Amino acid sequence: MPVHGRFHYLEALPKGTSSHARRPRGAAGGLMGTLVLIHGFPLSARMWEPQLELAEQGWRIIAPQLRGFDGSPSPSAATSMDDYAGDIVDLLDGLHVEQAVIGGLSMGGYITFALFRHVPQYFRAMVLADTRAQADLPQALEGRRKMLAAVKEHGVEVVADEMLPKLVSGDTLTNQPEVVDTLRAMMLRNPADVVAGAIVALMTRLDSLPLLPAIHCPTLIVVGDQDALTPPAMSEEMQRSVRGAELVVIPDAGHMSNMEQPAAFNRALAHFLERRV
Numbered sequence: 001m002p003v004h005g006r007f008h009y010l011e012a013l014p015k016g017t018s019s020h021a022r023r024p025r026g027a028a029g030g031l032m033g034t035l036v037l038i039h040g041f042p043l044s045a046r047m048w049e050p051q052l053e054l055a056e057q058g059w060r061i062i063a064p065q066l067r068g069f070d071g072s073p074s075p076s077a078a079t080s081m082d083d084y085a086g087d088i089v090d091l092l093d094g095l096h097v098e099q100a101v102i103g104g105l106s107m108g109g110y111i112t113f114a115l116f117r118h119v120p121q122y123f124r125a126m127v128l129a130d131t132r133a134q135a136d137l138p139q140a141l142e143g144r145r146k147m148l149a150a151v152k153e154h155g156v157e158v159v160a161d162e163m164l165p166k167l168v169s170g171d172t173l174t175n176q177p178e179v180v181d182t183l184r185a186m187m188l189r190n191p192a193d194v195v196a197g198a199i200v201a202l203m204t205r206l207d208s209l210p211l212l213p214a215i216h217c218p219t220l221i222v223v224g225d226q227d228a229l230t231p232p233a234m235s236e237e238m239q240r241s242v243r244g245a246e247l248v249v250i251p252d253a254g255h256m257s258n259m260e261q262p263a264a265f266n267r268a269l270a271h272f273l274e275r276r277v
């Protein structure tokens with residue numbers, strides 16, 4: 001995994017291209033641009049491995065490892081979406097990426113909103129996958145408090161046990177054991193204090209509903225039709241508020257639509273990049 005200063009990230013480039021290629025859009029051997037994909041909770045950048053093949057459509061793909069996840073450096077655990085967003089800005093600045101298609105899945109979407117709040121000029125387009133704009137309601141906050149206490153007392157395994165059945169569809173749970181195993185392994189590689197910090201960030205995130213009408217860039221919203229954590233109705237609500245946003249519902253997928261149905265997810269993303277960016 002490439003490292004830049006204290007930042008770890010996954011990267012893929014079209015064959016024969018260097019990250020400094022600056023040829024015009026679509027020119028042979030040129031880069032179409034950079035696609036930044038931000039991971040969800042309590043996972044890691046590795047969840048985006050099925051999307052790295054999109055580099056072959058001409059895109060440089062960067063999936064930042066959020067601070068402390070998957071053994072990446074964590075000078076102090078992040079405790080807000082702004083902490084994660086600030087790290088991503090520092091990484092993009094360090095890599096001299098001035099504008100990109102930026103998006104994320106679930107918590108990655110919450111961080112995308114934080115980025116848009118602070119640095120809208122970095123956005124060429126936005127991708128919101130299996131996420132929502134609302135902050136947590138009181139009942140959800142209660143659940144987070146319990147999870148926070150449990151992770152501090154018993155470690156990340158309890159979080160993995162609680163989250164796994166909610167992350168994927170029933171069909172994936174039964175018929176795609178490799179996806180379930182990959183998710184569990186990703187979760188168990190994260191230190192308890194980093195996961196605890198992320199829970200605090202989830203609990204204290206701002207309501208992004210008021211931000212939606214200000215999103216001025218092409219926007220793709222993607223959601224699994226069986227997403228139990230951020231159900232399709234939340235994506236429909238976002239689509240109504242973001243001008244010109246496109247919504248793609250991925251069949252036979254739960255919350256981890258990019259891993260459960262990678263071909264359909266990649267098709268939706270490639271189609272959007274080709275036509276709208």
Ligand code: MLT
Nearest residue numbers: 040041105106107108229
């Ligand atoms: C995620 O997948 O990032 C989490 O499910 C987000 C959340 O719990 O709100």
